[in-house]
Amino acid sequence: MGTLLFTLLLTALVSESSCVQWSSSALKEDAAVYTCDNSNLTLFWDVSKTTGETIVDVQWFYQGRSQELIAILSHGHLNVMPSFSGRVELTANAGIVLYHVTTGQKGNYSVEVNALDKNGDYVILRRKASVIIGDGLMTTDGQLHASQMAVAVFSNSTQQWHVVLACGTFIYHDTPPFTLEWTTPSGQSVSSSQYKEGQFLLLLDNPVSGGSYTCHVPDSSASVACLHGNSTDVSSTVVVDDVKSRLTLLEAENRQLKEELVKKENQTNARIDSVSTLLSQHLHDEKTRQVSFHATHMKDNTPSFHDVLILTTIFNNQGNGYNPATGKFTAPYNGTYCFFSSLWGQGSGHGIAVSLMVDGKQELVVETTFGSAGDDDAASLQAVVSVRAGQSVWLQAYSDSNQFYSHSRANSFSGFLVSFDL
Template sequence: MGTLLFTLLLTALVSESSCIEWSSSALKEDAAVYTCDNSDLTLSWEVSKTTGETIVDVQWFYEGRSQELIAILSHGQLNVMPSFSGRVELTANAGIVIHRVTTGEMGNYSVEVNALDENGDFVTLRRKASVIIGDGLMTTDGQLHAYQMAVAVFSNSTQQWHVVLVCGTFIYHDTPPFTLEWTTPSGQSVSSSQYKEGQFLLLLDNPVSGGSYTCRVPDSSASVACLHGNSTDVSSTVVVDDVKSRLTLLEAENRQLHADNRQLKVELDSVSTLLSQHLHDERTKQVSFHATNLKDTAPSDDDVLIPTTVHNNQGNGYNPATGKFTAPYNGTYCFMSSLCGYGSGHHIEVSLMVDGKQDLVLYTDFGSAGDYDAASLQGVVSVRAGQSVWLQADGGHNQFSTGSNANSFSGFLVSYDL
């Protein structure tokens, strides 16, 4: 009882204790943060702590055009360095907003939180973010470039091949906070299908409609895309030839057909190899045996009947010293036995044993006259490689003929398992 109480108390103490750590909503390590020139840069770092845990100080650093301290928070007082004076605002307990950042302030920003945990031990947390500041459209050259991909692309969602239009190339590592719109030859406005490796993609519907397709940043997203004043109307146009596009689709489908055929050939070759191996095994994995001449013609109860004269033992599965057949392969086997007995007050009662379990039983009674009588059994059973099959006497009144060929035990492999 005392041990149980101590265990429960220890479990409760462990479950209630925690260590100062980053909040789940805090920027992840090496996160990419994007903002526009002369805009606000928000670095949303936050630390989770419990009662008894204390933040001693927080320091923010910038590494880009130089390596310098941005600000330090100590004893509730935020002290900002001269180069960032008047532009830094504290958010949460470890995050800051830097107002009016410029493209010259791109680089790595980091934070260091020094704290004391509930045990009074010193704890330091550090995180870093990569900040990209755009002046105009955040592409490699400040422009949009639309073009048609040379090859068609297969879409898992539509299960079709599509002609693809591309517009970019942006410097965002992740998906930008906006999407590009496309104007089709019919004047319809549609959004990009996806963003991949700095480019917005538009998968054209089949059949492809030829004509001019124009990509642009929506007016509602101009400020997010760092477009200002007269630079907000940024677009690029690509002309799609419907005939060439259909040929592009046919080429893609043809390549896929050839690839499928190659794969089918590989699979057929594999099946052919397995079939050849199977046919080879059918010819080589042949198993059969036939044995006569019982070693003991008056066995006791549960004795194994042991035919000692082997006429056939293909596969060497039968052991004339034990009377048992051991399967060399997994498969279906057929076993047979023909037994002859005589004598008043005696009978034949024998079981076919498969891996120690009774599978078949034969029984015949000689009657009071004690004349000769014969009995036979036959069974088709599944046997695993290494399992044994034998004949076993039931009861103590078996009496068999002493003739060398009067009693027999035989078997053969019908089919083996792959």
């Protein structure tokens, strides 16, 4: 029980840590590291920490046929295990260099960092790397094999199709720390264009020059490529037929044209299907979905400036767009709508000033003043507007002097859908 509690506590402390962490330059988890037989292996694990944080100890492990401890760094002192004695050197604060590794020492290498953050809480960091040690050129068979790819490749940088030569196949997952050079039929030396799926590729310029193309490791990269001696001893040649190459390019261009035509045809058909669907739906809506409303009986005959005029008695509400509790009509569909209102005011010294609001914006205003000569007057408004589904339309007081006649049929607000929008 005590061990379980300690493990849970330690896991919680690790998950809360945000300061003691791997630096951005440290090897990533499960990174692939390559080196040559009888050379040095650098495992760069670097920990970033701030003031008040302490690295308690660092341990390194090697997982070959079995797991074994390589070394321990504790209190600033590096203790190396006997089987690695004289071959280990500390680099960064959690990385090591192993001297003279051999192909038999490939496998997984890992590190464990135990630290204390500024609050005194325990932090554990772990990472692992897969080490591949080569004895000779790191290809599937130790040789180079040059060939011409069966299909051309389109280059985004040149916006052209290119005949492509390939040379490999290497076992590096990522781009190797060197590149292959090619000798062209004219004797010119050019570098590979890119590395993809274990092969160095050369995109030939257009028009293609026929003849022999030879790939090889540059002399300056021989040691990095795990070649001992002259790198020119390892090479491969492919003969390029310029007529065959032109046919390869034509096939690629024709294939591209066909794909573009098919794509455009599919897009056109998709648009036709979409318009047909919308049209069918539109015709269906026109026939089966009617929207209209008519409401009377002003709830408040003396509304204040900017108050919504609420008419509570509904005589028609097809589509349920009008809400008598709020006085607002909400459009159920995109379309063109017609709205109109008949208003009757009463009271000397007062008047009628009303706005038609569409989605919070004033569409129009109607206003009349009774004056001292009379104590009643009428006004009306009408507008044909485009309204999107979900937008609201309402009547709103445009002054504080509004006084409406109290008769239930004296004032009204109505509207209907004229036409749908696709």
